[in-house]
Amino acid sequence: MHNLIKSLTKEFTSVLGLDAYADDFLPLDLSVHNEVLKASLHAYSTSQDWEEYIHHLFVKSGKKVAYGGYLEHRFLYERSAYFTKIEPTKVRNIHLGLDLWSPSHTPVIAPLDGIIHSFQNNLNYGDYGPTIILEHLVNERSFYTLYGHLTEDSIQNKCVGDKIQKGEVFAALGDASVNGDYAPHLHFQLICDIGDYKGDYPGVSSLIDITYFEQNCPDPNLLLKIY
Ligand SMILES: [Zn+2]
Numbered sequence: 001m002h003n004l005i006k007s008l009t010k011e012f013t014s015v016l017g018l019d020a021y022a023d024d025f026l027p028l029d030l031s032v033h034n035e036v037l038k039a040s041l042h043a044y045s046t047s048q049d050w051e052e053y054i055h056h057l058f059v060k061s062g063k064k065v066a067y068g069g070y071l072e073h074r075f076l077y078e079r080s081a082y083f084t085k086i087e088p089t090k091v092r093n094i095h096l097g098l099d100l101w102s103p104s105h106t107p108v109i110a111p112l113d114g115i116i117h118s119f120q121n122n123l124n125y126g127d128y129g130p131t132i133i134l135e136h137l138v139n140e141r142s143f144y145t146l147y148g149h150l151t152e153d154s155i156q157n158k159c160v161g162d163k164i165q166k167g168e169v170f171a172a173l174g175d176a177s178v179n180g181d182y183a184p185h186l187h188f189q190l191i192c193d194i195g196d197y198k199g200d201y202p203g204v205s206s207l208i209d210i211t212y213f214e215q216n217c218p219d220p221n222l223l224l225k226i227y
Pocket of ligand 1: 097098188203
């Protein structure tokens with residue numbers, strides 16, 4: 001399935017409706033290995049601090065979108081019991097999607113033709129908020145793309161089974177008041193086998209489950225070809 005997904009795009013493919021190409025994307029390391037970030041974490045304790053930090057990166061670099069996070073081991077989930085309330089070996093802190101940081105209300109576009117598989121507002125603190133999952137049928141096999149941290153409007157007037165065309169705007173980025181309290185960004189994730197999940201799917205894994213999730217949720221860059 002990974003090779004099939006990779007073969008579906010030949011070049012940079014956007015999921016944001018912006019005049020931005022691969023050269024306009026700035027890598028953003030939010031991992032436990034980013035010493036600068038770790039040392040100054042107290043300065044970035046709120047979603048607004050993060051939003052200002054990211055805006056500052058755009059001004060400094062001249063880039064338009066910050067990206068990163070696939071299989072990144074992050075400390076930022078420690079603020080939310082949704083990720084940590086279970087036994088220590090099951091603490092979830094390895095990120096399974098690609099995050100694309102861009103201002104709120106940035107349009108979200110489909111990278112491929114698909115249909116709406118499901119949608120839901122995931123309301124836990126630190127969760128996705130409004131979320132849409134598209135299903136893509138290729139050579140009689142389905143795989144799925146998940147879009148998290150959207151506006152509430154994005155999940156209004158939608159029906160399961162609605163067709164969405166490649167390049168069509170079907171959602172927009174929510175702000176911190178609706179998106180689980182993050183600086184605005186899109187969580188974009190590939191899912192091979194979605195099981196019974198609807199409108200939600202784990203976007204963060206524990207170390208103990210990562211072998212499975214790494215296979216089932218391959219690198220989104222297979223499709224987007226940003227780097
Ligand atoms: Zn994410």
